[in-house]
Amino acid sequence: MALDKNQIAKRIAQELKDGYYVNLGIGIPTLVANYVPEGIEVTLQSENGLLGIGPFPHPDKVDADLINAGKQTVTYVDGASFFDSATSFGMIRGGHIDLTILGAFEVSEEGDIASWKVPGKLVKGMGGAMDLVAAAKNIIVAMQHTNKGASKILKQCTLPLTGVKCVKKVVTDLAVLDITPQGFKLIERAPGVTVQEIIAATEGKLIVEGDIPEMNI
Amino acid sequence: MALDKNQIAKRIAQELKDGYYVNLGIGIPTLVANYVPEGIEVTLQSENGLLGIGPFPHPDKVDADLINAGKQTVTYVDGASFFDSATSFGMIRGGHIDLTILGAFEVSEEGDIASWKVPGKLVKGMGGAMDLVAAAKNIIVAMQHTNKGASKILKQCTLPLTGVKCVKKVVTDLAVLDITPQGFKLIERAPGVTVQEIIAATEGKLIVEGDIPEMNI
């Protein structure tokens, strides 16, 4: 069965390593914070100027001056620091963030990503996404595999790009895909989802080698 | 009679205006701080990261972590701030400092300045001088008019340059000179020094118009 948002987040959380500094985008990526594996310490960066995001505040501790990049009220952990946006993106652009997790409208087999605009219909703006995808060492995309039956895992993106040849891994409701020089490589499938279903839902080149294990959620 | 260092500093201090942010170079310029006119508030910047330099400390207040760009122990005034060197030169390069006062080996009639190197003999390094002269809105040079009889107020500098077409005014032991598109313009002479003496000591083009008043030291 296809994963729900929390399960996608849970699967992505398995990619975290001890000591990682991680930037979480808006939406599913934010949920990853809830599933950091035991015994692993990761520090969450918010590009509006916080290193060391904590959980949402108790209702009496809500502070308008303390928000994450999704404009949600948050808290901070011991050892946190606050800084301005230039410093924050210096951190990102300079390669000091180990992992970026973000959402997307489309991803291509070359690792291109589209996430900020549907011409004539919707303009959210790129926010910090273009900076993040251009600079992070490791980028994982969290997204739905299809939209109303149409694949979002493509040969080429059809929407305006956020970045080129930058995505390393995609975790969808159906599968975990690595992006390799040869195209998408199927790594794991959602519990109960068949390889055939994933092939059918994928427009881009998909490499399937040997037995594809189910995710361990 | 030719001015001494303190008198040069005193004359330069007359150029200060209320509210000015000023960077003082090593040597004579540092002495300018002692002659800020009554009723005028200026804030002194030190490019190693201090805005709001105070007087030298009392002996029991000396702190190795609190120095000026000349590596002298200093204090700070109320309303001061400390910052790193990138911020400090951002302030300078961005045009936020109203006036820079610095020393020189030579100055040319076009406003070029040489102050950091005598090839084969002496290399002090440019320190922050190149950044200061390239960026400050207003640059006054404090220097001796001659060296062992040879003019240092030249048509063209003979030593490696610190900056081109940047100096606006020169105050020497003999005279105050403005740098104009037509060359050095004699503004004032040191008490007792004749116009002829200044002409004789100046190699660069010197404009003398009308009566030249004595400095009011």
Place this chain on the structure above:
Amino acid sequence: MNKVVKNAEEAIKGISDNMTIMFGGFGLCGIPENVINILATTSIKGIICISNNCGVDDFGLGKLLKNKQIRKMIASYVGENSEFERQLLSGEIEVDLIPQGTLAERIRAGGAGIPAFYVPAGYGTEVAIGKEAREYNGKMHILEHGLTADYAVVKAWKGDTQGNLIYKYTASNFNNMMATAGKITIAEVEELVPAGSLDPNFIHTPGVFVQRIFQGVNYEKRIEQITVTKPN
């Protein structure tokens, strides 16, 4: 020299039609409410507005947007501001969307006298159209330019009479760089203190960057999304 002005009305003296104005803040966090509110009561129009976001429909810069006081918006995120998206899609407003980090760096560069610099963000996207591109360290970069403004309007937590500012938590965001990039920088603060009251080791914006400062009133500090942990 006295930098302290009485209120927002006095602070905005000199702002006129068609000026470029920077406004600090990220979403509604750390926005200069007092100055925005007073500008919304004026007939000043044709503003070229540099701000990461454009407020929400009825608060922050959204007010100036609704009044059609903004001619052009330079921002990174439209987000959930439906009036902004409507004016953008209908072409009523000119919009220059810029990657957030590039926007932040362009403002810092403007304030620091750096006219241009290379960044990787946006290469291969429509952001790069018409821009010089060059490879560094095996990666393509595009040339971006420093940004300055006629006025920069920032909001700080505390400020002193010399113009020194400190920000609270994530309310620094764009304020700290914008303060350096205005020909005239107006700072509104929640608390204005005498020079010497703030620890000089921990000043976020040195006073040299600020030309006018005042203590704001009636801060609403609206929150876009209140998210909480339920107490057990």
Place this chain on the structure above:
Amino acid sequence: MNKVVKNAEEAIKGISDNMTIMFGGFGLCGIPENVINILATTSIKGIICISNNCGVDDFGLGKLLKNKQIRKMIASYVGENSEFERQLLSGEIEVDLIPQGTLAERIRAGGAGIPAFYVPAGYGTEVAIGKEAREYNGKMHILEHGLTADYAVVKAWKGDTQGNLIYKYTASNFNNMMATAGKITIAEVEELVPAGSLDPNFIHTPGVFVQRIFQGVNYEKRIEQITVTKPN
């Protein structure tokens, strides 16, 4: 992940011949004495050293200079260091003299992923030889490049176990940018405190930039020029 190391000896693990190393400090103010002292006891040589100054004859980086451990010096000021001037004039050491503000900005740029940028400093001087020049705002600028290092060694006043640093007075200088520009950044601090002890609003160097941290010992904190006001 534990960033805390026991001492300077443990901190310099991995430093070997011919590496590029940045050292914070301005003159003798804010220099990482512990790491410099331990390096002076090793046989590590061929160092490409990035530092605003090079210490004095018998203290700070002057020690490494005297030991001939430094192959190349990238700095802005030789000043009164006679051994440095002698090695420079005799050609025993390679020296790249850079305007101080350009040096500071190149290090910041290196840490912030900006490979190149334009500045006015040095245009028309020998510093500009071989560099691209371009006019912006009616003024000539030259293209300068970001600097990074294999190791950056910085000194702070206080630090916490997460690597967050704060500096005292003018001891920030080059330390704050250099911390961002090392592939590995070593911080020595006068006082090491548990995470959570420093106010997160007033961190100068966020911990993400620091890989190793330790509390230094026996700081000499030598002063180059003691200048005092005589008490009346």
